[in-house]
Structure formats: structure tokens, C-alpha cells
Amino acid sequence: MSAIYRILLVEDEEHLAEVIRLNLELEGYKVIYARDGVEALKMFKEERFNLILLDIMIPRLTGIDVCERIRLENEDIPILFLSAKNTGEDRVRGLRAGAHDYLTKPFNLEELLLKVSILIKMGLKTTGEISSFNNYQLGDQFIDFDTYTITNQEGQIQLTKKEALLLKLLIEKKNQVVSREEILEKVWGYDVFPSTRTIDNFILAFRKYFKENPRDPRYFHSVRGVGYKFTDG
Amino acid sequence: MSAIYRILLVEDEEHLAEVIRLNLELEGYKVIYARDGVEALKMFKEERFNLILLDIMIPRLTGIDVCERIRLENEDIPILFLSAKNTGEDRVRGLRAGAHDYLTKPFNLEELLLKVSILIKMGLKTTGEISSFNNYQLGDQFIDFDTYTITNQEGQIQLTKKEALLLKLLIEKKNQVVSREEILEKVWGYDVFPSTRTIDNFILAFRKYFKENPRDPRYFHSVRGVGYKFTDG
DNA sequence: GCCTATCTGACAGCATTATGACAAAACAGG
């Protein structure tokens, strides 16, 4: 089951954009299109992508600005610059801003497709670590991800599938803030967008299971505007 | 605790090789040198590297061959081709063989160093040796952008999202003045214009967190009429 | 069709962020 990879294409020349989109779609990617910098940032905030193809000369904000802005929030997503400028200077500026690579127009289509594929593959590895522990000791409680149960002095609690997934994700990222977007992507999948309240409900459940005081949680911390963070004790 | 990264340089022109090695060593890398394809493969088998810099036109086996063979055994190690040939064809051939990137001679030295650093960082992530690079040591305080915390002797401070963004921006532009406009654009967004006092409030908070004397700040300097500048120490 | 799991929408409460007032400092020009 290979997922569909999502690419954000930021390019103001409509004709060129159409060519690129067509070719990427032929390769099986889903292409989302933004025609200027502001639109690109908006889309980046709202949706998840596996790769950003970013022209440098675009209306409202340069590609460089867009890239720097994105890098403040997300270090991992691969960014590939497209540009007509091709001096060492320009390429260096792009890379400095946080891009992974730089392709000059006019470009060889096959080269573009190859780079896209390489970068997406890389992105998957950097974000998709699959660690495989299947149980976890939390204080005097014992979480078993094989049987989906929490065991404590008072007995057992059956976790549901989604509960188990989310709990495991948070524990894997112990001590790191996991953004709501990342949670949605990893637990719910790419094209599903349940209301943001849904996540809270699960956290609520966890706090109940582990008998936390929500005003001053020990394990499941909310980080306003971002997501949640699990810490152990 | 930053490890020394090892680079395998495969290049038959001794003079060029020497220039590259010198520059990489200045950046703190350890460079191991091979002058032909067979030697390169042998070294690859015997030692461990973080990156391979591979010229295409080398004696005994081409760079392409070397790359393909390496890829049979190892999918992850970053490979960067160096070559005088610069047609789309050639680059495509290199990427197809399994390289991550392709740089044409004569190249901009800074570009080479940037690409090297990008590829090594990626390699570390894919092999799971480092989860991310999101922290900063400031005196005896430790800023962690994964957890959004500052840790010092007295305990931890939770940063908010905006605080973290602004702090990161200033630290990234260490020793440079960041104008208020740039701050507004990058941290608040292109279409939001909070009163100018707002930024000061955040700086105020930082100075409190890092126990600065506002009359004579060590870290967060105000540059009258322009913006703020972060310096370390 | 029933039962459980999951989702939605409403609302309260509150943390974060923004504002406005004023003091203090920096600067420019005489």
C-alpha cells in the first residue's frame, strides 16, 4: 500500500506550472498548486506535504522568504528550489535559506522527476521513524501495545486502536512536542481531517486512565498553539 | 559533543583533491582520500563514512559504477557526484545510479560546503543517529526547540509558540540585526501587524528568562530604529 | 439493528498575545 505523496508546487508562470503538474501527476503524485508566496504559506499551514517545489521569483514574498519562514516551523520537509537564476551566488542563497536542493530553469524534466523522488524518499525516512517497542512502564502502570491494555492495581483498561496509536506516537516522541498536524498525519492519515476537538478527547481519555489532574498534568502536557508533549514523571 | 564526520573523497586530479580536502578539513570534517574506483570500493567496504564525494571520470571503474555498486549494499549513505560534464543527460545518469545530488566542475566552493553539510545532516537523520538539531546552548542555559523549553539550574521554563519562533529566528541570525519588519513578517505573518510594543514584550520576556540586565544586555541588543540583534556572550 | 468507537459542535475558562499609557533612554541639532 504505497501512499499518495503530496507536493506543493509554488510557481507563478501558469504554463510552466501546468507542465510540471502534469508530469508529476503522471508519476502518481498529488500536486497542490500555489501561485504566490502568501498563498504558499497559507497552504503550508493548512495542509501536509511531502515536498515543496518552490520558484524563487514569485509575486508577494520571494521564494527565499517563504523558505525561511517555513524552516522556522519545520526543519524536515524537503524543499527544492526552481529558478532561472543560475549563479553560484543564487544557489548558495537558496541553500542557505534552508532548501535541500536547487534546480535551474530551463530544466531537464527527467532530472526534476528524479530529484523529486529522491527528496521525497529522504523526507519519509527523516520523519517516519518506526521504533518498535511494544510495551511501556509508566509509574506503576503498564501499557501493552500488543494487547492494547493498560494494567494497574485496579485492573485492566482496554485501549481502542486509535488510542493505542496515539499513545504510542506520544511515547515514541517522549519529551518532544508533537504538533496537532503531525498527530493527524500519523494517526489519522493524510487525507482525513477530523475536527481539532477530536484529539483533545483522546488526551482527555488518557488523563483519565492515568489519573492526572488536567490543571497540572504530569504526563500529557498541552503546548498551546502547537500540540501535546508526553513526559515521564 | 559533536562527532567528527567522515567523508570519502574520490578524485584523481590530485591538485583539485587537495583543495577540496583542505576546505573540508577547515570545516572540521575528516577526509579520507581515494584516487580511483577500485580503491574507493575497497575503502567503502572497510570503513564507515558519513558522505561520499565521487568524481565521475576516475581511473578503473567510473564513478557511476562505483555508485551503483555501493547502492547494492547500502541505500542510505549520501553520495554527491562531482563532474565536469554538465548536460541534463549526465546529471540524470548520476542520479539514476543512486546519487543524492550532482555538482558540476568548476564549482563554487561555498556551494560544495553547503551541500556537504546538508547531505551529512540528512544522512544522520535517516540512520537515526540524531533526531534533530533543534537546540542551543547559551551560557549555562539550554534551549530546546523540540520541547519548547529552557533549562537552567533553577528548573525549566515552557516557551510558547511565538516565543519559540522569535527566539529561533534571532538565534539563526546570530550577530545580525533583524529588523522589526522582518520579525513581523517571519514570526507573525505577512498580513498581521500587531503594535510595535508587542515585539518589545517578547524581548522583555527573553531578558527575564536569561536574567539579563536590560540596561546592558548580553544577548538581546536593541538597535535603535531598526530592530534587535542576538549575540552569544 | 445494535454496540462500540469516533467525531462534532457548543461553551466556559483561561493562557497567550496585543494594546495603550507612561517613564526612561537615545539621538539630533543647535
Add this chain to the structure above:
DNA sequence: CCTGTTTTGTCATAATGCTGTCAGATAGGC
């Protein structure tokens, strides 16, 4: 140096918008 003007530091308070919470709706498996 002095003075008027502008910018920044500081704080109390207001506005905003996110999260906690829950009841009821919906979906999906059997």
C-alpha cells in the same frame, strides 16, 4: 550641554483564540 523629538522599556489591562469538557450525533463492525 541643553532641549525637543523619537524610540524603547515596562507594566497593567484588555482582547483573542486555544484547550478542556461534555453531551449528543454519526459511523462501522458483526
